[in-house]
Amino acid sequence: MKALLITAALLAAAPLAAESPHEHAPEQAEVIAAADAFFFALGSTRKTDLAEVMLPGGMIFIHDRRTPDAPRVDMVPVAQHLERWARTTGRFVENMRYETVLVDGDMAQVWGPYVFFANSEVSHCGVNSLSMVRTESGWKVANTSFTMEPPGECKRLGAPGFDQ
Structure with a gap:
C-alpha cells in the first residue's frame, strides 16, 4: 500500500481540486x-522555480504538530525560505486537495x-x-500557513491518497 501511495503521488500531474476545473468560475x-504552479515549483529539480511563484515579502506560518506534547508555530519570511530552498537537495512532492477557493478582486x-x-517517503501531512x-x-x-501532522494523521485529515 505504501509503495502504491508513493507511486501515485510521484505520478500525479497536478494537485487535486475538489471540483473539475470547468466547474469553477474563471x-x-x-x-x-x-x-498548481506553486506545487509544480515545489517538485521541480530547479530550486529557483519557487521564487517565480511566491512574493518574497510574504510570511510562512508553520503550525508543527508532529510532536503532540510540544506543538509550535514557526514564522519564516518567504525571502529567507527561498534562500534556504535554493540550497536544498532531494526530491519533494506535495499534493493538495483544493477544498475551498475564494476570490475577491486581487485577493484569493x-x-x-x-x-x-x-x-519518495511520506514526510508529513496537514492543512x-x-x-x-x-x-x-x-x-x-x-503568505501561507500550514499544519504539519505525522503521517499517521493523513487519513483523518483527508489528505490526498488516504481514503477515509
Whole structure:
C-alpha cells in the first residue's frame, strides 16, 4: 500500500481540486492554475522555480504538530525560505486537495488538506492555507500557513491518497 501511495503521488500531474476545473468560475480557475504552479515549483529539480511563484515579502506560518506534547508555530519570511530552498537537495512532492477557493478582486484564498513526500517517503501531512495576490505578472502566493501532522494523521485529515 505504501509503495502504491508513493507511486501515485510521484505520478500525479497536478494537485487535486475538489471540483473539475470547468466547474469553477474563471477567476477561481486562474487562482487554481497559480496554486498548481506553486506545487509544480515545489517538485521541480530547479530550486529557483519557487521564487517565480511566491512574493518574497510574504510570511510562512508553520503550525508543527508532529510532536503532540510540544506543538509550535514557526514564522519564516518567504525571502529567507527561498534562500534556504535554493540550497536544498532531494526530491519533494506535495499534493493538495483544493477544498475551498475564494476570490475577491486581487485577493484569493486556497484551503485544503495536503500530503508532503520527501525522497519518495511520506514526510508529513496537514492543512494548507494559501493567501494569493494578483500581481502584474499573475497570481502569486503571498503568505501561507500550514499544519504539519505525522503521517499517521493523513487519513483523518483527508489528505490526498488516504481514503477515509
